[in-house]
Amino acid sequence: MEQPTLDVADLTVRFGGVVALDRVSLRVEANEIHGIIGPNGAGKTTLFNAVCGFLRPQGGTISYRGRALLGTAPHHLARLGIARTLQGLGLWPGLTVLENVVMGSHARPHFLGSLLGMPAADRLERRLRGQALEVLSELGIADIADARPPAVPYGVQKRVIIARALMARPALLLLDEPASGLSSREMDRLHKLVGSLRQRMSVVVVEHHLDFVMAISQRITVLNFGRVIASGTPADIRGNREVSEAYLGQAVTPSEGAAGA
Amino acid sequence: MAIRLARWPSRTTPTLGRHLALAVGAAILLLLLSSQIGAYDDYNLAEVAIFVIAVAGLNVLTGVNGQLSLGHGALMAIGAAARLRGPYLAGATLALAVGLPQIATRYSHVFGGEEGLTVTPPGPPDWLGADFPPERWMAWIAIAAALVTIVLLANLLQSSVGRSFKAVRDHEAAAALAGIDVARTQVHAFVVSSACAGLAGSLFAYWSGLTAPAGFGVALSLQLLSAIVIGGLGSLSGAVWGSIILVIIPALTGGLASSLSLASSVANNLPLAIYGSVLVLAMLLVPNGIDGGLRRLLVLARTRWTGAPSTHKGVVDWDDPSGG
Ligand SMILES: Nc1ncnc2c1ncn2[C@@H]1O[C@H](COP(=O)(O)OP(=O)(O)O)[C@@H](O)[C@H]1O
Ligand SMILES: [Mg+2]
Numbered sequence: 071m072e073q074p075t076l077d078v079a080d081l082t083v084r085f086g087g088v089v090a091l092d093r094v095s096l097r098v099e100a101n102e103i104h105g106i107i108g109p110n111g112a113g114k115t116t117l118f119n120a121v122c123g124f125l126r127p128q129g130g131t132i133s134y135r136g137r138a139l140l141g142t143a144p145h146h147l148a149r150l151g152i153a154r155t156l157q158g159l160g161l162w163p164g165l166t167v168l169e170n171v172v173m174g175s176h177a178r179p180h181f182l183g184s185l186l187g188m189p190a191a192d193r194l195e196r197r198l199r200g201q202a203l204e205v206l207s208e209l210g211i212a213d214i215a216d217a218r219p220p221a222v223p224y225g226v227q228k229r230v231i232i233a234r235a236l237m238a239r240p241a242l243l244l245l246d247e248p249a250s251g252l253s254s255r256e257m258d259r260l261h262k263l264v265g266s267l268r269q270r271m272s273v274v275v276v277e278h279h280l281d282f283v284m285a286i287s288q289r290i291t292v293l294n295f296g297r298v299i300a301s302g303t304p305a306d307i308r309g310n311r312e313v314s315e316a317y318l319g320q321a322v323t324p325s326e327g328a329a330g331a
Numbered sequence: 332m333a334i335r336l337a338r339w340p341s342r343t344t345p346t347l348g349r350h351l352a353l354a355v356g357a358a359i360l361l362l363l364l365s366s367q368i369g370a371y372d373d374y375n376l377a378e379v380a381i382f383v384i385a386v387a388g389l390n391v392l393t394g395v396n397g398q399l400s401l402g403h404g405a406l407m408a409i410g411a412a413a414r415l416r417g418p419y420l421a422g423a424t425l426a427l428a429v430g431l432p433q434i435a436t437r438y439s440h441v442f443g444g445e446e447g448l449t450v451t452p453p454g455p456p457d458w459l460g461a462d463f464p465p466e467r468w469m470a471w472i473a474i475a476a477a478l479v480t481i482v483l484l485a486n487l488l489q490s491s492v493g494r495s496f497k498a499v500r501d502h503e504a505a506a507a508l509a510g511i512d513v514a515r516t517q518v519h520a521f522v523v524s525s526a527c528a529g530l531a532g533s534l535f536a537y538w539s540g541l542t543a544p545a546g547f548g549v550a551l552s553l554q555l556l557s558a559i560v561i562g563g564l565g566s567l568s569g570a571v572w573g574s575i576i577l578v579i580i581p582a583l584t585g586g587l588a589s590s591l592s593l594a595s596s597v598a599n600n601l602p603l604a605i606y607g608s609v610l611v612l613a614m615l616l617v618p619n620g621i622d623g624g625l626r627r628l629l630v631l632a633r634t635r636w637t638g639a640p641s642t643h644k645g646v647v648d649w650d651d652p653s654g655g
Contacts, residue, residue, distance in 0.1 A: 122508065148510030160505035164497040164565070173494050176510035181519065184490035185483050187347030191490055195346075198491075234509065 073136040075100050075242050075272040081130035083116050090116040092296040103264060103273045105287030107280060109316060112293040114276040115157055118244050122147055122154055134242065148176040153240035155231045157247050161219040167230050168215040171202035174237030205233045209263065225256045243273045249282050261286055284308065350485045354478045365470045373466040375578050380473035381534045382574035384480045386558045387567055388527020391484060394565030395493065396520035397500030401552055473534055480527060481567055496520050561613045563622025572621040580606050
């Protein structure tokens with residue numbers, strides 16, 4: 071059997087007394103779109119932070135295509151083929167949209183070559199700009215290539231962060247709340263985009279919008295108070311009582327020590 | 332919103348060729364200028380050029396990379412770099428600025444004490460003639476050094492390296508996720524900046540004829556910082572404007588103090604007071620520095636005369652070193 075793209079096993083993360091993740095396990099197969107849902111504070115972003123090396127889990131393992139990932143510094147992930155968008159926008163306002171996207175590539179000229187303005191650095195620069203412009207065209211926003219991020223509408227900025235992530239040509243794309251703040255038209259467009267990415271990569275989508283996640287995911291993991299309370303196909307999740315209780319706020323009893331702040 | 336096509340052709344010409352052409356043009360103009368002015372003005376011109384090197388270097392660190400150095404004057408004195416970054420840099424450089432003059436005074440047998448070491452500036456070469464003013468020769472050396480520095484920094488800022496400096500300044504986590512080693516990038520910016528400070532410091536010693544430790548303390552460091560704020564944070568042309576201000580104000584106010592025949596206690600502090608007022612005024616009137624103000628004027632003028640709306644929607648490219 072093929073190795074899963076991402077394999078998280080028994081992952082535990084604590085912040086002081088808060089158990090943000092409690093023995094969480096999940097598998098993301100190649101070319102799968104995997105949804106992660108759960109109420110605010112459930113631990114979704116913390117899971118991404120652990121995968122990306124921003125924090126050190128108290129227990130468990132994470133492997134990516136069969137390679138142990140824990141202990142890998144965040145800046146090494148891009149080269150391994152992992153890209154992630156942040157829940158806040160995380161664009162660099164001091165760079166143009168095109169430059170933001172160019173920097174998504176991990177191909178970088180040498181320091182000395184750049185300092186001396188060598189032709190090799192220029193060639194790489196031209197190639198990356200071309201690629202970035204292609205990615206922007208693919209997302210239908212090439213016309214704002216030279217604008218500064220704060221000058222374009224929010225929905226467009228959300229597309230720019232995806233463009234920057236795609237520039238890395240990832241095998242695993244982690245999207246943290248890509249649909250938040252989008253109009254329903256923009257959400258449809260995002261739906262089509264994520265669907266088309268599936269041929270090229272695995273995608274993990276953290277989202278609040280249940281309908282959106284149900285529509286795009288092959289499999290879904292539901293977190294509540296740091297625990298996996300359900301996982302399966304969208305149909306499985308839709309029929310799950312515990313999930314609807316967690317979402318409708320009925321009869322949810324917080325597990326010990328998991329009082330989310 | 333249309334693509335600003337006007338900008339694309341410049342991106343396809345070789346970076347080095349473009350920057351060298353600009354530098355050669357500037358060199359010719361400055362050499363002509365320096366030959367037309369008197370020895371005292373040449374002396375001031377040399378000082379501007381030396382400041383340009385230090386201020387541009389500081390602007391890369393603080394304006395472009397977002398790290399604060401409170402001891403750049405002291406770095407000018409040693410031109411050496413400790414491997415420091417981020418918030419520690421501000422503290423360590425401040426300590427350096429406070430401590431270095433004292434260390435140098437204390438170990439006076441090495442550093443010459445408060446009087447400093449005497450440095451004999453290199454005289455003009457014979458082929459320039461016997462009566463060639465040494466001030467003009469100094470100006471030429473300083474201008475050449477400043478132009479080389481500016482060309483190298485412009486190359487760097489326009490490259491991926493320069494963009495990684497800004498990415499780290501604007502959003503560290505996003506930079507790391509894009510594969511940028513944040514710590515390494517901050518150290519790079521500091522090394523570049525310190526190299527500039529060191530070069531400027533050694534020229535400064537020749538220019539002033541001696542290296543007295545007191546001259547490289549906190550006051551100089553703060554002057555360099557205000558120069559990048561007044562000139563324009565993050566831009567190389569801002570560094571030039573800031574350096575001009577650094578030299579012009581003491582020169583003007585010095586003359587003013589003596590013509591008003593003020594008491595020496597007042598006169599000695601007058602440049603500093605006027606300097607402070609200029610800093611406050613600049614921050615109120617042109618929050619993005621002189622460079623930002625000029626660019627805004629340019630954008631307004633262009634809109635006015637061509638009727639073409641700014642594609643940047645009023646966002647001025649104030650930290651684009653390429654000149655927008
Ligand atoms: N850096 C941190 N320090 C302390 N507590 C944190 C930190 N990050 C997250 N938490 C806590 O962990 C829990 C899960 O947060 P998070 O993963 O952001 O939730 P979600 O993304 O599902 O909304 C919350 O209780 C939150 O307050
Ligand atoms: Mg979150």
